[in-house]
Amino acid sequence: MRHHxxxxxMTLLIEPLIPALRRYAHGLMRDRATADDLVQDxxxxxxxxxxxxxxxxxxxxxxxxxxxxxxxNRMRQRQRRGPHIPLEDADEGSLFTSPPQEEGLxxxxxxxxxxxxxQDQRALLLLVSVEDLSYAEAADVxxxxxxxxxxxxxxxxxxxxxxxxxxxxGMAASGAHLRRVK
Amino acid sequence: MNNSPITEDYLQAFVDEALGPERxxxxxxxxxxxxxxxxxxxxxxxQRAALRAALAPVAEEPVPPELILARMMRAERxxxxxxxxxxxxxxxxxxxxGAGGWSLRPLFEPPRAGISALxxxxxxxxxxxxxxxxxxxxxxxxxxxxxxKWASQRLSRPVAVPxxxxxxxxxxxxxxxxxxxxxxxxFMYDDDHGARVxxxxxxxxxxxxxxxxxxxxxxxxxxxWADKGIGYSLVGHISSELLHSLAxxxxxxxxxxx
Numbered sequence: 001m002r003h004h005x006x007x008x009x010m011t012l013l014i015e016p017l018i019p020a021l022r023r024y025a026h027g028l029m030r031d032r033a034t035a036d037d038l039v040q041d042x043x044x045x046x047x048x049x050x051x052x053x054x055x056x057x058x059x060x061x062x063x064x065x066x067x068x069x070x071x072x073n074r075m076r077q078r079q080r081r082g083p084h085i086p087l088e089d090a091d092e093g094s095l096f097t098s099p100p101q102e103e104g105l106x107x108x109x110x111x112x113x114x115x116x117x118x119q120d121q122r123a124l125l126l127l128v129s130v131e132d133l134s135y136a137e138a139a140d141v142x143x144x145x146x147x148x149x150x151x152x153x154x155x156x157x158x159x160x161x162x163x164x165x166x167x168x169x170g171m172a173a174s175g176a177h178l179r180r181v182k
Numbered sequence: 183m184n185n186s187p188i189t190e191d192y193l194q195a196f197v198d199e200a201l202g203p204e205r206x207x208x209x210x211x212x213x214x215x216x217x218x219x220x221x222x223x224x225x226x227x228x229q230r231a232a233l234r235a236a237l238a239p240v241a242e243e244p245v246p247p248e249l250i251l252a253r254m255m256r257a258e259r260x261x262x263x264x265x266x267x268x269x270x271x272x273x274x275x276x277x278x279x280g281a282g283g284w285s286l287r288p289l290f291e292p293p294r295a296g297i298s299a300l301x302x303x304x305x306x307x308x309x310x311x312x313x314x315x316x317x318x319x320x321x322x323x324x325x326x327x328x329x330x331k332w333a334s335q336r337l338s339r340p341v342a343v344p345x346x347x348x349x350x351x352x353x354x355x356x357x358x359x360x361x362x363x364x365x366x367x368x369f370m371y372d373d374d375h376g377a378r379v380x381x382x383x384x385x386x387x388x389x390x391x392x393x394x395x396x397x398x399x400x401x402x403x404x405x406x407w408a409d410k411g412i413g414y415s416l417v418g419h420i421s422s423e424l425l426h427s428l429a430x431x432x433x434x435x436x437x438x439x440x
Contacts, residue, residue, distance in 0.1 A: 003402050004309045007255055015251045019241035026240045039249055047255055107236050128198060129230045130237055150191045157226045
């Protein structure tokens with residue numbers, strides 16, 4: 001494909017997805033700079049691989065797959081470096097636009113609970129609940145069977161609920177765990 | 183009504199509003215009769231709404247400049263180049279690239295001046311005009327003398343058309359192109375199999391004499407150089423080896439002519 005055709009196709013098919021890509025990355029990564037960095041890597045990769053993409057491939061699943069794989073690598077690297085770089089290195093106050101009182105407190109709790117989920121559960125929950133991917137599309141992006149999508153989704157929601165409603169095995173436990181890692 | 187059991191999958195799909203209308207009503211009826219399940223599902227629905235609300239501002243804010251696709255596509259190649267910058271510099275220091283008066287050095291994005299700017303203009307012109315199947319040039323090769331006269335007037339310099347036929351590229355004509363550094367002359371060549379190369383030249387304020395440098399953006403390669411105040415960039419969507427030899431040939435002829 002000629003360069004101008006690539007530019008046109010990507011402008012039409014990928015550009016409208018950039019806000020959603022950022023939203024997903026921010027939900028996954030907790031640190032804003034890291035999230036945008038990830039989206040940038042993702043777009044660079046998409047530009048260089050556009051010609052390899054199958055024409056019948058849904059661009060949204062395609063680009064979310066790229067972003068997801070980059071995010072997984074990034075999180076693994078971070079975990080490997082564990083003792084040197086604290087998991088909770090981000091300044092939580094800077095993560096989301098500052099809270100008007102009570103609602104803000106709830107939102108902080110929500111985000112903390114979200115980041116307390118295992119990353120595979122967090123990723124799926126975001127793809128389905130926030131990005132409105134169908135179960136089949138989410139299965140495609142995460143490379144898991146649809147049955148796993150359903151069971152993992154149920155676990156993620158239940159874990160988040162327990163975390164937010166203060167029931168055992170939820171946020172308290174996972175929060176403590178995170179702090180131990182730090 | 184309840185012709186099949188309401189499984190957890192249906193409950194999850196209810197939360198995601200992914201059920202058809204009939205199934206949806208069945209689930210709602212089921213929830214009406216099972217208050218414990220209903221409380222849990224209500225909690226999931228609130229959770230979903232809260233997550234969407236919490237993350238919505240990210241998608242609503244303007245996309246940061248470094249994530250603007252068009253800009254990234256322009257910068258793509260140069261960032262690759264930048265990553266290899268030190269390696270390339272090391273290679274040059276080791277003296278590779280000296281043969282035959284050649285000096286290949288990478289072009290870096292900022293600052294845009296000299297043959298680096300020319301390279302960008304040539305690539306832009308290539309993208310616009312070489313892709314045009316109906317009217318790629320304004321003046322056809324058959325009116326070559328008219329084109330040369332016009333171009334020489336606008337550049338205030340005698341302009342010559344390199345002949346690349348021996349290398350398989352037939353001159354098909356040219357046009358004047360506007361750049362932020364004044365008028366430029368575009369010559370186009372075609373290999374009769376759909377591949378085209380474009381030679382863009384203009385007066386240079388910076389880099390009046392510059393050794394040949396390779397540049398590229400995505401799949402579009404180019405070689406730019408400057409001699410005696412005129413800059414040239416030969417651009418095409420062909421292998422850089424072939425383009426390199428065409429540029430070499432063009433430069434040799436231009437040096438003889440001008």
